[in-house]
Amino acid sequence: MFKAIIESDKLKEMIEAVSSIVDEGKLNLSSDGISIKAVDPANVAMVSLNLNSDAFEEFNASEGELGVDLKRLGDIVDMAQKAEMVELELDEEQHKLIIRMSGLTYKIALLDPASIRKEPKIPQLELPxxxxxxxxxxxxxxxxxxxxxxxxxxxxxxxxxxxxxxxxxxxxxxxxxxxxxxxxxxxxxxxxxxxxxxxxxxxxxxxxxxxxxxxxxxxxxxxxxxxxxxxxxxxxxxxxxxxxx
Amino acid sequence: MFKAIIESDKLKEMIEAVSSIVDEGKLNLSSDGISIKAVDPANVAMVSLNLNSDAFEEFNASEGELGVDLKRLGDIVDMAQKAEMVELELDEEQHKLIIRMSGLTYKIALLDPASIRKEPKIPQLELPxxxxxxxxxxxxxxxxxxxxxxxxxxxxxxxxxxxxxxxxxxxxxxxxxxxxxxxxxxxxxxxxxxxxxxxxxxxxxxxxxxxxxxxxxxxxxxxxxxxxxxxxxxxxxxxxxxxxx
Amino acid sequence: MFKAIIESDKLKEMIEAVSSIVDEGKLNLSSDGISIKAVDPANVAMVSLNLNSDAFEEFNASEGELGVDLKRLGDIVDMAQKAEMVELELDEEQHKLIIRMSGLTYKIALLDPASIRKEPKIPQLELPxxxxxxxxxxxxxxxxxxxxxxxxxxxxxxxxxxxxxxxxxxxxxxxxxxxxxxxxxxxxxxxxxxxxxxxxxxxxxxxxxxxxxxxxxxxxxxxxxxxxxxxxxxxxxxxxxxxxx
Structure with missing residues (x-):
C-alpha cells in the first residue's frame, strides 16, 4: 500500500538528486518515508537519499519497493506548477504508479525491482x-x-x-x-x-x-x-x- | 489595389494561425478585409481565417488574391516592435508585396496563386x-x-x-x-x-x-x-x- | 613586466571587439595601455583597438607583446561577475598569463607572438x-x-x-x-x-x-x-x- 501527497518542488528535488546518478531507481517504502540507494553503471558514484514522511502532506505506506523510471517521473512532475500538490498512489493490481495533480492523472508502468541494478552497500568512511x-x-x-x-x-x-x-x-x-x-x-x-x-x-x-x-x-x-x-x-x-x- | 496599415501584433497573429497549417497561403482580398482558407499537404487539417477591415488602421483593397510565402512574411514582420504600425502595399506592376515599418521597407516577391494548393471546401459539420x-x-x-x-x-x-x-x-x-x-x-x-x-x-x-x-x-x-x-x-x-x- | 587590474566588463568589451575578427591576438603593451591590431584570415576585415591605462584601476607594463588565445581568455573572464575586478599578471618565467578574480586564479599558456598572423599595416583612408x-x-x-x-x-x-x-x-x-x-x-x-x-x-x-x-x-x-x-x-x-x- 502506498499513497502520499507532497508539494511538487520537494518531489522534484528528490527526483533530481537521484536521477543525476541513475535513470532507474528502487524506492524503498516504509511508514517512515522513502529511501533510495543507487550506484551509477560505472561504479564510480553512489547516492543515498531519505525523504521523511514529514516532508509529505499525507503519507501512507507499508513496507515495499517500487521500481521507477526516474526520467519519466521527473518529466511528468514537471507538469506541476510551483507549490502545487502532487498525489502519488500505487495501483497494486495493475502494478502502476498513479500521479495526480489538479485534474490531471498519469498512470505509469512500474519497473520490476529485480531488473534494476542491485542497491550498493554504502561504505562507512571516516574522512579527515x-x-x-x-x-x-x-x-x-x-x-x-x-x-x-x-x-x-x-x-x-x-x-x-x-x-x-x-x-x-x-x-x-x-x-x-x-x-x-x-x-x-x-x-x-x-x-x-x-x-x-x-x-x-x-x-x-x-x-x-x-x-x-x-x-x-x-x-x-x-x-x-x-x-x-x-x-x-x-x-x-x-x-x-x-x-x- | 491593396494598401493597409495594421498593428504588428495583429498581423503576427494572422500569420501564425495560418502558417501552423501551411507554408504558402492565398490571401483573398475584398473591401471587407482579408480571408484565407488552406489545407495541409496531408489533407488532415484545414484552417479558415477572417481578418476584418476593422482590425486595420487603414484598409483599402479591391477584390483579388495574393500568393504569399507566410514563413518569409512572418520573418520580416518579426522586425517590427510590439504595437508598431506595419504598412502593406501591393506593387501591381512588379507583382511584389511592399512591407513598411519605421524607415524600413521590404519588397518581397508574390507567389503565383495558381501554384498554391487549391483552397479546400470546408465542410459544414453539426457536432453534438x-x-x-x-x-x-x-x-x-x-x-x-x-x-x-x-x-x-x-x-x-x-x-x-x-x-x-x-x-x-x-x-x-x-x-x-x-x-x-x-x-x-x-x-x-x-x-x-x-x-x-x-x-x-x-x-x-x-x-x-x-x-x-x-x-x-x-x-x-x-x-x-x-x-x-x-x-x-x-x-x-x-x-x-x-x-x- | 605586466600587471593590471580592470573591471570585468571593460575587459570583456576589449576581448569581444577583437575576437569578432581573430581568435588569437597579439597584445602590445606599453606604459600607456594595451593596443591590438589584427586582420582576419581572409584579409577582408581589420581591427585596431586601444585601451588606455586610464581604463584600468591599476596598470603597470613595460614595452612588450603577449600572444593570447582570445576565445580562451574570454571564456575565463566570463566567470567574473558584473563589475568584479579582474587582475591580469604576466608570469615571465613560465611564460603564462595569470588571471585572478575573487579567490579564483587561472594560469593560461601564452602563444608565441611569432606564431600569430602578422599585424596589418592599417591604411590611412580619407572617406567622403x-x-x-x-x-x-x-x-x-x-x-x-x-x-x-x-x-x-x-x-x-x-x-x-x-x-x-x-x-x-x-x-x-x-x-x-x-x-x-x-x-x-x-x-x-x-x-x-x-x-x-x-x-x-x-x-x-x-x-x-x-x-x-x-x-x-x-x-x-x-x-x-x-x-x-x-x-x-x-x-x-x-x-x-x-x-x-
Missing part, C-alpha cells in the same frame, strides 16, 4: 577533513574548473578549502578561505575527481544553502545536503581518480 | 458537443499528453471535458469539469487526434482567452478562436484518427 | 561621408538585411544614410534620416559589404551609444566606437565587395 559551504559556491568551483579540464582536485591547506584543475597548458585554482565557508574541520586531504560526475551532482546540491564535503587523501569524497526543507537528506559518494604527476 | 475554455488550459492538455504519446483523445462525459493519451505502458487523463470551463454543451463525443497537428494549432489558439472546441464521436474537431481583439477569427478543422482497441 | 548613429540602430539594420541576403549595401543620399539588401526575389531598404542620426557629413558614398563580417562587428559595436561609419564609393568602410567608458576605442576596416548589376 570536513568542509561546509554554500551550494552555490561549490557550483561556481565546478563551473570554473570545467573551463580548463574534465577533472578537478579538491583539497585542504590550513583552514582553506581549495579546488584545482589543470590541462596541459592551463591551470585554475580556487581558494575558499575559512571566512567564506560555513565551517571547516581541517585535515590531510587532496583527491582528484571527475567533473562529469560533479557536474551532475551539483545540479541538486547547488541549490542547497549548506553542502557538507568530506575529503581525505586519494580517498572518495562524501557530499551531503538537505532537501525538502530539512525533511530529507542526500548523500553522494564519489570515487577518486588517480592523480598522475 | 461544444466546449469553451481558455486557450491556456487547452495548451496545458496538449503538453500533458505529449509526455506519453503522439496522439490524444478528446471527449465529453457528463459535463466534463476530458483529454486522454496512452502509450503501451503509460496513460494520462485530464478532466476539466464544468466549473473550470467557460461553458459546455454536452453530447456524445470522443475522438482521437494527432498531437503533431494539435501542437501546431495550439501555438496560436493557446494565446486566446476563449477557445471553442466542437466534438463528435470519431468525427473531426472544430477549434475556433478570435484574433485581433475580436476583429478576426480562426477556425481549424482536424480529421480524427482511428482508435484501435 | 561620415555618419554617426547609435550602435543599436546599426544593429537593427544588419538584422533587417540578414532576412533577405548575405550582403548589404551602405550609402548616403542627400542627408539620409541608407542600407539596402537584395536577393533574387526580395529587397529591403532602411532609410535613416538626419533627425534619427547623431550627425552626418554627406558625400558620394555607396559600397557593398559582407553581412558575415558586419554581424560579427556589430556584436561589440551594437552596444556603443555612438558608432561612426565612414563610407566612400566602392571603398572600404571604417567603423569606430569607444569602449571602457571612453578610455578605449575600436576601429574596424572592412573591404567592399564588388556590386554586380
Amino acid at each position: 577533513a570536513t568542509i561546509v559551504l554554500s551550494g552555490n559556491d561549490l557550483k561556481r568551483a565546478v563551473k570554473a574548473a570545467e573551463k580548463v579540464s574534465d577533472h578537478m582536485c579538491m583539497g585542504v591547506e590550513g583552514e582553506t578549502f581549495y579546488l584545482e584543475a589543470e590541462s596541459d597548458s592551463d591551470r585554475m585554482r580556487l581558494d575558499i578561505v575559512k571566512d567564506q565557508l560555513v565551517s571547516i574541520i581541517p585535515g590531510d586531504a587532496r583527491s582528484l575527481f571527475s567533473l562529469d560526475y560533479l557536474s551532475d551532482m551539483i545540479k541538486a546540491a547547488g541549490k542547497a544553502n549548506e553542502v557538507t564535503v568530506e575529503l581525505g587523501r586519494d580517498f572518495p569524497t562524501k557530499i551531503n545536503f538537505q532537501i525538502a526543507n530539512g525533511n530529507g537528506d542526500v548523500s553522494y559518494l564519489l570515487a577518486p581518480r588517480i592523480e598522475s604527476d | 458537443a461544444t466546449i469553451v475554455l481558455s486557450g491556456n488550459d487547452l495548451k496545458r492538455a496538449v503538453k500533458a499528453a505529449e509526455k506519453v504519446s503522439d496522439h490524444m483523445c478528446m471527449g465529453v462525459e457528463g459535463e466534463t471535458f476530458y483529454l486522454e493519451a496512452e502509450s503501451d505502458s503509460d496513460r494520462m487523463r485530464l478532466d476539466i469539469v464544468k466549473d473550470q470551463l467557460v461553458s459546455i454543451i454536452p453530447g456524445d463525443a470522443r475522438s482521437l487526434f494527432s498531437l503533431d497537428y494539435l501542437s501546431d494549432m495550439i501555438k496560436a489558439a493557446g494565446k486566446a482567452n476563449e477557445v471553442t472546441v466542437e466534438l463528435g464521436r470519431d468525427f473531426p474537431t472544430k477549434i475556433n478562436f478570435q484574433i485581433a481583439n475580436g476583429n478576426g477569427d480562426v477556425s481549424y478543422l482536424l480529421a480524427p484518427r482511428i482508435e484501435s482497441d | 561621408a561620415t555618419i554617426v548613429l547609435s550602435g543599436n540602430d546599426l544593429k537593427r539594420a544588419v538584422k533587417a538585411a540578414e532576412k533577405v541576403s548575405d550582403h548589404m549595401c551602405m550609402g548616403v543620399e542627400g542627408e539620409t544614410f541608407y542600407l539596402e539588401a537584395e536577393s533574387d526575389s526580395d529587397r529591403m531598404r532602411l532609410d535613416i534620416v538626419k533627425d534619427q542620426l547623431v550627425s552626418i557629413i554627406p558625400g558620394d558614398a555607396r559600397s557593398l559589404f559582407s553581412l558575415d563580417y558586419l554581424s560579427d562587428m556589430i556584436k561589440a559595436a551594437g552596444k556603443a551609444n555612438e558608432v561612426t561609419v565612414e563610407l566612400g564609393r566602392d571603398f572600404p568602410t571604417k567603423i569606430n566606437f569607444q569602449i571602457a567608458n571612453g578610455n578605449g576605442d575600436v576601429s574596424y576596416l572592412l573591404a567592399p565587395r564588388i556590386e554586380s548589376d
Whole structure:
C-alpha cells in the first residue's frame, strides 16, 4: 500500500538528486518515508537519499519497493506548477504508479525491482577533513574548473578549502578561505575527481544553502545536503581518480 | 489595389494561425478585409481565417488574391516592435508585396496563386458537443499528453471535458469539469487526434482567452478562436484518427 | 613586466571587439595601455583597438607583446561577475598569463607572438561621408538585411544614410534620416559589404551609444566606437565587395 501527497518542488528535488546518478531507481517504502540507494553503471558514484514522511502532506505506506523510471517521473512532475500538490498512489493490481495533480492523472508502468541494478552497500568512511559551504559556491568551483579540464582536485591547506584543475597548458585554482565557508574541520586531504560526475551532482546540491564535503587523501569524497526543507537528506559518494604527476 | 496599415501584433497573429497549417497561403482580398482558407499537404487539417477591415488602421483593397510565402512574411514582420504600425502595399506592376515599418521597407516577391494548393471546401459539420475554455488550459492538455504519446483523445462525459493519451505502458487523463470551463454543451463525443497537428494549432489558439472546441464521436474537431481583439477569427478543422482497441 | 587590474566588463568589451575578427591576438603593451591590431584570415576585415591605462584601476607594463588565445581568455573572464575586478599578471618565467578574480586564479599558456598572423599595416583612408548613429540602430539594420541576403549595401543620399539588401526575389531598404542620426557629413558614398563580417562587428559595436561609419564609393568602410567608458576605442576596416548589376 502506498499513497502520499507532497508539494511538487520537494518531489522534484528528490527526483533530481537521484536521477543525476541513475535513470532507474528502487524506492524503498516504509511508514517512515522513502529511501533510495543507487550506484551509477560505472561504479564510480553512489547516492543515498531519505525523504521523511514529514516532508509529505499525507503519507501512507507499508513496507515495499517500487521500481521507477526516474526520467519519466521527473518529466511528468514537471507538469506541476510551483507549490502545487502532487498525489502519488500505487495501483497494486495493475502494478502502476498513479500521479495526480489538479485534474490531471498519469498512470505509469512500474519497473520490476529485480531488473534494476542491485542497491550498493554504502561504505562507512571516516574522512579527515570536513568542509561546509554554500551550494552555490561549490557550483561556481565546478563551473570554473570545467573551463580548463574534465577533472578537478579538491583539497585542504590550513583552514582553506581549495579546488584545482589543470590541462596541459592551463591551470585554475580556487581558494575558499575559512571566512567564506560555513565551517571547516581541517585535515590531510587532496583527491582528484571527475567533473562529469560533479557536474551532475551539483545540479541538486547547488541549490542547497549548506553542502557538507568530506575529503581525505586519494580517498572518495562524501557530499551531503538537505532537501525538502530539512525533511530529507542526500548523500553522494564519489570515487577518486588517480592523480598522475 | 491593396494598401493597409495594421498593428504588428495583429498581423503576427494572422500569420501564425495560418502558417501552423501551411507554408504558402492565398490571401483573398475584398473591401471587407482579408480571408484565407488552406489545407495541409496531408489533407488532415484545414484552417479558415477572417481578418476584418476593422482590425486595420487603414484598409483599402479591391477584390483579388495574393500568393504569399507566410514563413518569409512572418520573418520580416518579426522586425517590427510590439504595437508598431506595419504598412502593406501591393506593387501591381512588379507583382511584389511592399512591407513598411519605421524607415524600413521590404519588397518581397508574390507567389503565383495558381501554384498554391487549391483552397479546400470546408465542410459544414453539426457536432453534438461544444466546449469553451481558455486557450491556456487547452495548451496545458496538449503538453500533458505529449509526455506519453503522439496522439490524444478528446471527449465529453457528463459535463466534463476530458483529454486522454496512452502509450503501451503509460496513460494520462485530464478532466476539466464544468466549473473550470467557460461553458459546455454536452453530447456524445470522443475522438482521437494527432498531437503533431494539435501542437501546431495550439501555438496560436493557446494565446486566446476563449477557445471553442466542437466534438463528435470519431468525427473531426472544430477549434475556433478570435484574433485581433475580436476583429478576426480562426477556425481549424482536424480529421480524427482511428482508435484501435 | 605586466600587471593590471580592470573591471570585468571593460575587459570583456576589449576581448569581444577583437575576437569578432581573430581568435588569437597579439597584445602590445606599453606604459600607456594595451593596443591590438589584427586582420582576419581572409584579409577582408581589420581591427585596431586601444585601451588606455586610464581604463584600468591599476596598470603597470613595460614595452612588450603577449600572444593570447582570445576565445580562451574570454571564456575565463566570463566567470567574473558584473563589475568584479579582474587582475591580469604576466608570469615571465613560465611564460603564462595569470588571471585572478575573487579567490579564483587561472594560469593560461601564452602563444608565441611569432606564431600569430602578422599585424596589418592599417591604411590611412580619407572617406567622403561620415555618419554617426547609435550602435543599436546599426544593429537593427544588419538584422533587417540578414532576412533577405548575405550582403548589404551602405550609402548616403542627400542627408539620409541608407542600407539596402537584395536577393533574387526580395529587397529591403532602411532609410535613416538626419533627425534619427547623431550627425552626418554627406558625400558620394555607396559600397557593398559582407553581412558575415558586419554581424560579427556589430556584436561589440551594437552596444556603443555612438558608432561612426565612414563610407566612400566602392571603398572600404571604417567603423569606430569607444569602449571602457571612453578610455578605449575600436576601429574596424572592412573591404567592399564588388556590386554586380
